[in-house]
Amino acid sequence: MAAPLLELENLIVHFKTHRGWVHAVDNVSFTIGKGQTLGLVGESGCGKTTTAFSILQILPYNAHVKGGDVRLKGRSILRDSVKEDGTIDPFNENIRKVRWKEISMIFQGAMNAFNPVYKVGDQIAEAIRVHYPDMSEQEIWKRIEELYDLVGIPKDRIMNYPHEYSGGMKQRAIIAMALALNPSLIIADEPTTALDVITQDRILGEMKRIQEETKTAMLLITHDVSVVAELSDKMAVMYAGQIVEMGTTRQIFKETAHPYTEALLGAFPSIKGDKKKRLKAIPGSPPDLISPPRGCRFHPRCPYARERCLEDEPELIKVGDGHYSRCHYTEELFGAGQGGGA
Amino acid sequence: MTDENVEIRDEVVLQVRDLRKLFEIKRSFKEVLARRPILYVKAVDGISFDIRKGEILGLVGESGCGKTTTGRLVTRLETPTSGHIYFHGVDVAKLQGKALKAFRRHVQMIFQDPYESLNPRFTVMQTVMEPLLIHGIGDTYDEKLEMVIQALEDAELKPAEEYLDRFPHELSGGQRQRVAIARALVLKPQFIVADEPVSMLDVSIRSGVMNLMLDLREKYHLPYIFITHDIAVARYMSDRMAVMYLGKIVEIGESDNVVFNPSHPYTRALITAVPVPDPDHKHGRVQIKGELPSPINLPPGCRFHPRCPYMEKGICDVKEPELVEVAEGHMVACHFARKLYEEGFSPSEGAEEATQA
Numbered sequence: 171m172a173a174p175l176l177e178l179e180n181l182i183v184h185f186k187t188h189r190g191w192v193h194a195v196d197n198v199s200f201t202i203g204k205g206q207t208l209g210l211v212g213e214s215g216c217g218k219t220t221t222a223f224s225i226l227q228i229l230p231y232n233a234h235v236k237g238g239d240v241r242l243k244g245r246s247i248l249r250d251s252v253k254e255d256g257t258i259d260p261f262n263e264n265i266r267k268v269r270w271k272e273i274s275m276i277f278q279g280a281m282n283a284f285n286p287v288y289k290v291g292d293q294i295a296e297a298i299r300v301h302y303p304d305m306s307e308q309e310i311w312k313r314i315e316e317l318y319d320l321v322g323i324p325k326d327r328i329m330n331y332p333h334e335y336s337g338g339m340k341q342r343a344i345i346a347m348a349l350a351l352n353p354s355l356i357i358a359d360e361p362t363t364a365l366d367v368i369t370q371d372r373i374l375g376e377m378k379r380i381q382e383e384t385k386t387a388m389l390l391i392t393h394d395v396s397v398v399a400e401l402s403d404k405m406a407v408m409y410a411g412q413i414v415e416m417g418t419t420r421q422i423f424k425e426t427a428h429p430y431t432e433a434l435l436g437a438f439p440s441i442k443g444d445k446k447k448r449l450k451a452i453p454g455s456p457p458d459l460i461s462p463p464r465g466c467r468f469h470p471r472c473p474y475a476r477e478r479c480l481e482d483e484p485e486l487i488k489v490g491d492g493h494y495s496r497c498h499y500t501e502e503l504f505g506a507g508q509g510g511g512a
Numbered sequence: 513m514t515d516e517n518v519e520i521r522d523e524v525v526l527q528v529r530d531l532r533k534l535f536e537i538k539r540s541f542k543e544v545l546a547r548r549p550i551l552y553v554k555a556v557d558g559i560s561f562d563i564r565k566g567e568i569l570g571l572v573g574e575s576g577c578g579k580t581t582t583g584r585l586v587t588r589l590e591t592p593t594s595g596h597i598y599f600h601g602v603d604v605a606k607l608q609g610k611a612l613k614a615f616r617r618h619v620q621m622i623f624q625d626p627y628e629s630l631n632p633r634f635t636v637m638q639t640v641m642e643p644l645l646i647h648g649i650g651d652t653y654d655e656k657l658e659m660v661i662q663a664l665e666d667a668e669l670k671p672a673e674e675y676l677d678r679f680p681h682e683l684s685g686g687q688r689q690r691v692a693i694a695r696a697l698v699l700k701p702q703f704i705v706a707d708e709p710v711s712m713l714d715v716s717i718r719s720g721v722m723n724l725m726l727d728l729r730e731k732y733h734l735p736y737i738f739i740t741h742d743i744a745v746a747r748y749m750s751d752r753m754a755v756m757y758l759g760k761i762v763e764i765g766e767s768d769n770v771v772f773n774p775s776h777p778y779t780r781a782l783i784t785a786v787p788v789p790d791p792d793h794k795h796g797r798v799q800i801k802g803e804l805p806s807p808i809n810l811p812p813g814c815r816f817h818p819r820c821p822y823m824e825k826g827i828c829d830v831k832e833p834e835l836v837e838v839a840e841g842h843m844v845a846c847h848f849a850r851k852l853y854e855e856g857f858s859p860s861e862g863a864e865e866a867t868q869a
Contacts, residue, residue, distance in 0.1 A: 336803050367782060451716075
């Protein structure tokens with residue numbers, strides 16, 4: 171079997187702070203195939219953005235890679251830039267070639283991602299120029315016109331400043347910029363969080379269409395399970411720095427196999443279905459990652475927690491075809507990979 | 513609008529009639545010299561609704577539709593340009609000074625961002641006790657403290673003693689919002705305006721805060737205006753729902769009626785656009801075009817007509833539609849409301865393949 175497009179293997183990234191080590195990403199593994207979309211879901215502070223940043227190695231100076239590897243098309247892109255003490259050299263030549271050309275990113279709060287004093291077109295052109303210094307100006311601007319066509323912004327807006335764009339248009343322009351170099355993977359970090367519902371709906375529709383056209387793979391990071399349900403084939407749920415459940419989107423929604431996922435799905439009000447049913451609240455709040463709970467990290471908030479959960483840290487257990495859950499009692503609680511859903 | 517027109521019913525806590533708020537746009541010195549006419553942003557442009565005791569009214573709309581301004585007008589943080597707000601039959605729209613302060617005791621507001629709305633240098637006790645000091649409630653310190661503790665316990669910060677001396681930075685987002693709720697409750701208000709109280713909170717915390725607000729409604733028969741951009745949250749929280757578009761209420765009615773048979777094209781678009789947490793859900797396409805027009809230069813006729821898929825020339829761009837009753841208590845401001853209501857609506861309208869009910 172050919173190597174998958176992106177492969178994370180037991181990635182461990184901790185931050186050194188004056189209070190101690192923050193266990194932001196602990197043993198995270200997943201793969202994304204060509205053209206696939208993986209939705210990474212979790213609450214704020216669960217490590218999902220850190221995971222994304224470690225793929226591109228744009229972590230803050232106090233981040234230490236404690237283990238694991240990131241491979242792009244079978245080749246490690248992490249090993250070369252990790253120094254002996256675990257910190258990352260952000261200027262490593264290998265990763266600089268990968269950034270944007272192979273893997274690009276739509277940042278959280280993309281509305282403010284453009285430099286306000288440069289024209290949008292110039293900012294996109296710059297990204298192309300850096301990676302293709304030999305490309306002629308004519309070709310660059312032709313490419314930008316193509317991109318504007320693709321994301322659906324009129325071409326006469328290329329030379330506008332960011333403040334002349336509406337929120338939805340800025341988001342489209344950001345997507346155009348991410349696509350500028352035909353990357354094989356786009357990391358989208360909360361791509362629609364700041365947008366109104368109707369604009370969000372349109373942008374999600376565009377992203378789906380563009381992805382089908384360009385066959386770009388995507389890592390979609392969000393706290394909103396409904397966005398994932400709409401866009402992605404595979405899904406991973408993160409809690410306190412670990413992946414607690416992973417599988418296809420269908421498996422996770424229909425054959426839920428982890429108490430946290432069950433609680434998360436149950437916490438969303440729906441416009442369909444019975445209103446009188448009270449939403450289930452998850453008691454407590456997410457743990458402090460400096461001293462994550464012993465045993466299962468979810469046990470202090472888990473309604474099913476037993477003695478074993480307090481001491482014994484669960485592994486990711488296979489519960490179905492490509493479906494994994496990090497819970498000791500997954501079979502007992504949810505049945506072997508079927509039924510029991512939210 | 514005369515006072516005689518307004519029925520005064522016991523159970524109605526708040527009646528809003530034809531409320532309007534215009535914000536003037538500042539002119540530069542040059543523009544004043546050039547006699548540029550004064551332009552106004554019509555933030556709230558003639559809205560009316562009632563709230564009964566123990567009822568939650570959801571106010572839904574996109575950013576810039578005037579929902580927050582409505583909340584601020586009702587609590588009299590802003591003074592309306594025209595219109596009436598009857599609180600237990602008394603018009604509070606033009607109150608000033610002492611009378612305004614007395615009114616404010618009875619209405620409280622919960623703000624969106626609990627990281628901004630709490631003073632970082634106040635302990636929880638100071639924050640929650642402040643309203644009591646302002647309004648001179650409670651004779652002794654112990655009496656006040658007891659009220660503070662009661663309010664904190666009502667907001668499910670138990671045991672309250674444990675939270676009294678903490679500062680906001682020592683609390684999680686959900687706990688902070690509960691402090692903000694306790695601060696609103698401590699005055700035993702008769703009415704609360706909650707402006708996007710859960711949109712800054714994490715998913716797992718959000719449902720806890722929403723359930724708390726529902727419990728408090730049950731316990732004290734407190735009416736709320738619940739302002740949100742998320743129609744699913746509005747449906748969960750509210751008994752009745754009002755959908756706003758560019759300063760107007762375009763549809764108002766029982767929440768389930770509005771969600772299951774939306775009869776205004778804008779409401780339909782809003783509901784279609786909501787992502788559904790179900791991989792089998794076939795998503796309909798939103799059929800409305802373009803973007804929100806500027807509230808300075810409103811389109812003539814129906815303000816939704818430039819984006820509306822049902823627009824008919826000669827009607828929609830000429831005459832502004834009034835709210836018409838399509839079913840009991842279900843009012844829609846559209847020329848074709850009756851027709852749309854009778855046609856019915858399915859949220860997966862326009863989906864590539866029509867599947868599942």
